[in-house]
Amino acid sequence: MHALIVFCHPEPRSFNGALKDVAVEALERRGHSVEVSDLYAEGFDPVEHPAHFAERAEPETFLPLTEQRHAFNAGTLPDDVRREIARLERADLVILQFPLWWHGLPAMLKGWFDRVCVYGGVYSGSMRYDLGRFRGKRAICSVTTGSPAPAFTRHGRGGDMATLMWPMHCSLYYLGMSVLAPQATYGVQGGGLSYQAEADFRAHLEAAKAHWARRLATLEEASPIPFSGWDDWDEHGVLRDEHPARWRP
Amino acid sequence: MHALIVFCHPEPRSFNGALKDVAVEALERRGHSVEVSDLYAEGFDPVEHPAHFAERAEPETFLPLTEQRHAFNAGTLPDDVRREIARLERADLVILQFPLWWHGLPAMLKGWFDRVCVYGGVYSGSMRYDLGRFRGKRAICSVTTGSPAPAFTRHGRGGDMATLMWPMHCSLYYLGMSVLAPQATYGVQGGGLSYQAEADFRAHLEAAKAHWARRLATLEEASPIPFSGWDDWDEHGVLRDEHPARWRP
Numbered sequence: 001m002h003a004l005i006v007f008c009h010p011e012p013r014s015f016n017g018a019l020k021d022v023a024v025e026a027l028e029r030r031g032h033s034v035e036v037s038d039l040y041a042e043g044f045d046p047v048e049h050p051a052h053f054a055e056r057a058e059p060e061t062f063l064p065l066t067e068q069r070h071a072f073n074a075g076t077l078p079d080d081v082r083r084e085i086a087r088l089e090r091a092d093l094v095i096l097q098f099p100l101w102w103h104g105l106p107a108m109l110k111g112w113f114d115r116v117c118v119y120g121g122v123y124s125g126s127m128r129y130d131l132g133r134f135r136g137k138r139a140i141c142s143v144t145t146g147s148p149a150p151a152f153t154r155h156g157r158g159g160d161m162a163t164l165m166w167p168m169h170c171s172l173y174y175l176g177m178s179v180l181a182p183q184a185t186y187g188v189q190g191g192g193l194s195y196q197a198e199a200d201f202r203a204h205l206e207a208a209k210a211h212w213a214r215r216l217a218t219l220e221e222a223s224p225i226p227f228s229g230w231d232d233w234d235e236h237g238v239l240r241d242e243h244p245a246r247w248r249p
Numbered sequence: 250m251h252a253l254i255v256f257c258h259p260e261p262r263s264f265n266g267a268l269k270d271v272a273v274e275a276l277e278r279r280g281h282s283v284e285v286s287d288l289y290a291e292g293f294d295p296v297e298h299p300a301h302f303a304e305r306a307e308p309e310t311f312l313p314l315t316e317q318r319h320a321f322n323a324g325t326l327p328d329d330v331r332r333e334i335a336r337l338e339r340a341d342l343v344i345l346q347f348p349l350w351w352h353g354l355p356a357m358l359k360g361w362f363d364r365v366c367v368y369g370g371v372y373s374g375s376m377r378y379d380l381g382r383f384r385g386k387r388a389i390c391s392v393t394t395g396s397p398a399p400a401f402t403r404h405g406r407g408g409d410m411a412t413l414m415w416p417m418h419c420s421l422y423y424l425g426m427s428v429l430a431p432q433a434t435y436g437v438q439g440g441g442l443s444y445q446a447e448a449d450f451r452a453h454l455e456a457a458k459a460h461w462a463r464r465l466a467t468l469e470e471a472s473p474i475p476f477s478g479w480d481d482w483d484e485h486g487v488l489r490d491e492h493p494a495r496w497r498p
Binding site: 011047065101103105107108111113114146148150153156157158168170228233237238239 | 312
C-alpha cells in the first residue's frame with residue numbers, strides 16, 4: 001500500500017508533527033511506502049486566485065471553475081497543483097493530519113481542497129461521489145483539538161465532532177474516496193511541545209502516538225463510513241427514500 | 250447601525266460581488282453606515298504563520314495561540330489583524346459574503362478566522378460563547394452554492410445546508426455574536442457574470458439581489474438562532490439536560 005499524508009501544521013515539533021512522524025514510522029514498519037505533503041514546509045499557496053492562471057479561458061471575468069477546467073485540459077495547471085494531484089493518484093490511503101482551528105480545517109488545508117481538486121480534472125458533474133475519480137482509495141482525518149473530549153460530544157459546547165467533520169468527509173467522498181472514521185486526539189493545549197517537561201503533556205502525546213499507531217494497523221480492513229450514491233438519488237440529487245442509516249456517519 | 254461586510258471572492262464582477270454591492274446599497278438606503286473588508290482586493294494573508302510574529306514569546310517552537318496572546322498583549326499584532334479587529338469592534342452587524350467551496354468557507358475567509366480571531370484578545374477561556382467579546386453584535390452568512398437547492402436539503406447529496414453552516418455558525422457564536430439564519434443563494438453556476446447575455450442567469454441574479462435586499466431590511470428585528478450558553482453547561486461543557494431545541498439551529 002502507498003500512503004499520502006497531507007500534513008498541515010506550521011510547527012514540525014508540534015503534537016501534529018509527532019502524529020505525522022509516528023504515522024510514517026508505523027506504516028513503513030508494516031511494509032507500506034509513505035509520501036508526505038508538508039503544506040507549510042513546502043510553502044503551498046492555499047488561495048485560489050487569477051494569478052495562478054496565466055492563459056485564461058475567460059480573460060475579463062475570473063471564474064475559478066472555468067479556469068481550472070481550461071488549465072487542466074490545456075496542461076497549464078500550476079506546478080504545485082499538478083504535484084499534489086500526482087501524489088493523490090499514487091496513493092492508496094490518504095491521511096489528513098491537522099489541528100481543528102475555528103471548527104474546521106486550517107486555511108492552509110482548506111485551500112489545498114480549493115486549488116488541488118480542480119473542476120474538469122479531479123471531478124466533474126458525472127465524476128463524483130461513488131463515481132469519483134479517486135474511488136478505491138481510502139481516506140482518514142487525524143485531527144487534534146484544544147478542548148477536551150466532552151466538549152465535542154453530541155451535546156457538548158464545542159459542537160458534536162461527527163457534525164464538525166461532516167463537511168470534510170463530504171469533500172473526500174465527493175472525490176470518490178472511501179472515508180474512514182476519524183482519529184480524534186482531544187485536549188491538545190497549545191498544540192506544541194513547549195511543555196515537554198510536563199509529565200502530563202508527554203504522557204498525553206505518547207498515548208496519542210501509540211493509539212494512532214495501533215489504529216493505522218487496522219485501516220486496510222476497516223469499514224468505511226456509509227454514504228448514499230447515484231443509485232440512491234432522484235434526478236434532483238435527493239434520496240429516493242429516507243435511509244438515515246446510510247446517509248449519516 | 251454600522252455594518253461590516255467581509256467579502257470573499259476573487260472576482261468583483263461575480264455573483265458574490267453583486268450581492269455585496271446590493272447589500273451596501275440596501276443598508277445605506279436605510280440610513281446605516283457600511284464598511285467592507287474585501288479580502289482578495291486587500292491581499293489579506295489567510296495563513297497563520299511564524300512570519301507574522303517578529304517578537305516571539307516562544308522562539309524555539311511556534312505555538313500559534315501562545316504567540317497570538319503575546320502579540321495582542323504586547324501590541325505587536327500584524328497591521329492587517331489589527332485593522333480587522335477594529336472593523337469588527339465598530340460593527341453592529343457582520344455579514345460574511347462568500348461562495349461555498351468544498352463544503353465550507355474558501356481558504357481566504359477561513360484564514361480570516363484563523364488569524365484575526367486572536368486568542369487572549371478576541372476570545373479566551375472565560376470570554377467566549379454568550380460571554381464572548383462581540384456579544385450584542387449580529388452576524389449573518391450570505392452564501393452562494395453551485396448546485397441547486399434540492400441537493401442541500403436534509404437528504405440531498407450536497408449535504409444538508411444547516412449542517413454545512415454549523416461550523417461557521419459555531420465560530421460566530423463562539424465570538425459572542427447573535428447568529429441569524431443564513432441567506433443562501435443556490436444554483437450559481439460558474440459564480441460569475443460571463444453568461445450575462447443569458448436571460449436565465451440575469452433573472453437569477455436579479456431575483457437573488459432583490460431577495461437579499463428585502464431580507465436585509467429585516468435583520469434588526471430577526472430572532473437569532475438559539476444556542477445554549479454557560480448557564481446550560483456542566484463543568485465539562487456539556488448540556489446539563491438535553492435541550493435539542495436550544496442546541497440545534
